[in-house]
Amino acid sequence: VNFIVEDNDGNRQPVEAPDDMGFSLMEILKASDYPVLATCGGxxxxxxxxxxxxxxxxxxxxxxxxxxxxxxxxxxYFPTSRLACQIRISDVLEGAVIKLRGEDV
Ligand code: FES
Known part of the structure; x- marks a missing residue:
């Protein structure tokens, strides 16, 4: 599945993630080197x-x-806010635009 991630500086990059392996969005963001602390591990x-x-x-x-x-x-927080660890990667995310809102790290 392919979606767009907007970082804390407003830069948008495409991210590709497998949608059949049970990963959470948080795991994919971390694996893609985005600054997501995920202190509680999801x-x-x-x-x-x-x-x-x-x-x-x-x-x-x-x-x-x-x-x-x-x-x-x-x-x-915003009506569009979610916790990335609670979102399972699936084809529903195709074309989605996701903005990072965690602390700058
Ligand atoms: Fe802690 Fe999502 S990783 S709430």
């Missing part, structure tokens, strides 16, 4: 994998309560 406990799904959010389904709890604790 447990929906740290919110350092905060991203905005600028385009392509519709097919993703709703955030879980655990995810929403973390997002609501952030100093700033």
């Amino acid at each position: 447990m929906a406990l740290c919110a350092t994998c905060h991203v905005e799904i600028l385009e392509g959010k519709d097919g993703l389904g709703d955030a879980t309560d655990a995810e929403l709890d973390q997002l609501e604790n952030l100093p700033e």
